Amino acid sequence: MSKIQAIRGMNDILPTETPTWQYVEQVTQALVQSYGYREIRFPVLEQSQLFKRSIGEVTDIVEKEMYSFADRNGDELSLRPEGTAGCVRAAEQHGLLYNQQQRLWYRGPMFRHERPQKGRYRQFHQVGIESFGMAGPDIDAEIILISVALWRELGLSKNVRLEINNIGTAADRRAFGAALTAFLQQHEADLDEDSQRRLLSNPLRVLDSKVPATQALLVNAPSLVEYVSPETVAHYDQLKKLLRANDVDFVENPRLVRGLDYYNNMVFEWITDELGAQGTVCAGGRYDSLVSQLGGRGTPAVGLAFGMERLVLLLETIGQVPDSVNQVxxxxxxxxxxxxxxxxxxxxxxxxxxxxxxxxxxxxxxxxxxxxxxxxxxxxxxxxxxxxxxxxxxxxxxxxxxxxxxxxxxxxxxxxxxxxxxxxxxxxxxxx
The missing domain is CATH 3.40.50.800 (Anticodon-binding domain)
Incomplete structure (x- = not known):
């Protein structure tokens, strides 16, 4: 009888590996608690509609990557592909959001059916940090400063760089999307296959293409900065001022849009050059409309998430795991x-x-x-x-x-x- 193996892309974490995981978890927990964030835990299984309404039905995650099925009652369910939607659902359902300020964090497994490769798996573990009820750029800066502190605690400050962008409001992006679509249609034959598919359904995702030929075409494409509203520009400028005041170096990347539909205004990514194609180790931004999209009252919100697998891989790649971690x-x-x-x-x-x-x-x-x-x-x-x-x-x-x-x-x-x-x-x- 043949032995049963783990599902491809869903990996065991062995006793020789768990000390590094525990080290990162302990550093993270101590850090977020020092900022006053409280842990929230929610199920790995949710109604599929939660992710379709939040992430966007024409995103790669919903179209191709979710583990979805009908249960015995005929309900459409999905393993969570990311944490923000579930966090919002749980907080709204239990009355934590309306007319309140909340600072929350969570950790746990997420699931996406994509081609497994080093640093990208079908079951991966994510830490998320979310804040609700604060509309100003100061809370945006705090979220980013938490990540700055995490890199400092883990000894990674020299191995990551911060990229930021202002993607405006939903209305701003619709106007920009129309102009971008018109431009891309003139060059449709030269786009890669994924970008051709996204052209009419989600043109902003073309900006996120990693195909060099597509990126070369985008050099002459319309720029989102030409379409963002004055209000979001003022917010974004104040955020940059706060980051500079706290000695946080950053690069403005006008092509940075993130892959989830619920983002607005400020978005950011932490990038490393140590891991090849899997260079994003942490990302986030504002998502002020998500609570209302999911049936709650409008609530300003901002957050970030990072994958444990990729962060552990980075620490091991550059030899930054302290020797004491393995002294158990x-x-x-x-x-x-x-x-x-x-x-x-x-x-x-x-x-x-x-x-x-x-x-x-x-x-x-x-x-x-x-x-x-x-x-x-x-x-x-x-x-x-x-x-x-x-x-x-x-x-x-x-x-x-x-x-x-x-x-x-x-x-x-x-x-x-x-x-x-x-x-x-x-x-x-x-x-x-």
Whole structure:
């Protein structure tokens, strides 16, 4: 019988990989909480109409990439392809938005049926940060500053660059879209296949084409900046002023439009040159009309999202994962003789209760002493605690042994074990 394999593009994250994921998750959680953002959790499965109304029925995501099906009741359901729509649905349904300001964040798996490649998968994990009820450019700047702080915390500031653009209102984009369509129709035969398909359904997405020949044609295309309203220009100019005041470098990219229909006004992307074609590591913008599109009252909103897979890949590619991330164990407990093996588990539980910050593993499965000691060395722990056979007379002792090349050890009483263990760990510090 053949073995069952994981679905293509839906990857296992193995124990050797999860420490880096946990590191990024912990840094992210601490950071967003320091800005006053609260976590929200919502289902991975939603009504398909939620994404059709928010993302846009003529986007690649809805047309080609969603995992959609009819359930036993005949309801059309989809695995979430992104997080913003579900976040808005949940917040609106539970009364969190009207006449309120909310700062929310979430994390979890998303699903898109596209061709898997390095940094792009069918199940991917995303962190999103969203704010509601604030219309000014100051909250736009805050969202971007959170990402700036994240790159600083992860040591990525020199490996990413910020691109921003003002895409105006929906009415601005309709006017621009008409002019862009008229221009592209004159060159339709020279467009790539995807751009030809988008020409009449969603012409702004042609601007996002990665095909060099199409990009060369767009050099002479109408510019969105010629169509944006004075109000959005004023908002955008104030945002740039706030970014400069906070020493945030950025590049204005007039071709940046983002791939989701709900964006308006300010949009941005963080780009890296370290990952080839998968260069966008974080993106976001304003989406002031989305709440009303989904049946709520008009609510200004802005947010960002980044994919965990791509961020982890970037950290690994440039060697920016701290050595300490992979140090997952401090102490390994073992017995010098089978006669005292049952004491190992009991002592381990006692130490965990008294020293909760110490990461401790007790040996299980028996075996000769040398075999146990070899496992202690292979475990990655820095110190071993060896339970010895009690003497006929006198006080019970254990050995605290450094798990290095010298393997020096010290016999201590159980009463003095905690202090001796902490001293040994301090002497054998974890990797920086």
């Amino acid at each position: 164990l401090d102490v390994y407990l073992l017995a010098s003789d089978a006669a005292v093996a049952d004491q190992v588990l009991k002592l381990a539980e006692e130490l965990r209760a008294r020293l909760p910050d110490v990461r401790l593993m007790s040996h299980c499965g028996g075996g000769k002493f040398n075999s146990q000691l070899k496992k202690a060395y292979n475990s990655g722990a820095r110190v071993a605690v060896i339970v010895d056979t009690p003497p006929d007379t006198g006080e019970q002792t254990v050995r605290v042994r450094q798990l290095d090349e010298e393997g020096s050890s010290e016999a201590v009483t159980l009463q003095n074990l905690d202090a001796a263990l902490l001293k040994a760990l301090a002497q054998t510090s974890a990797p920086a």
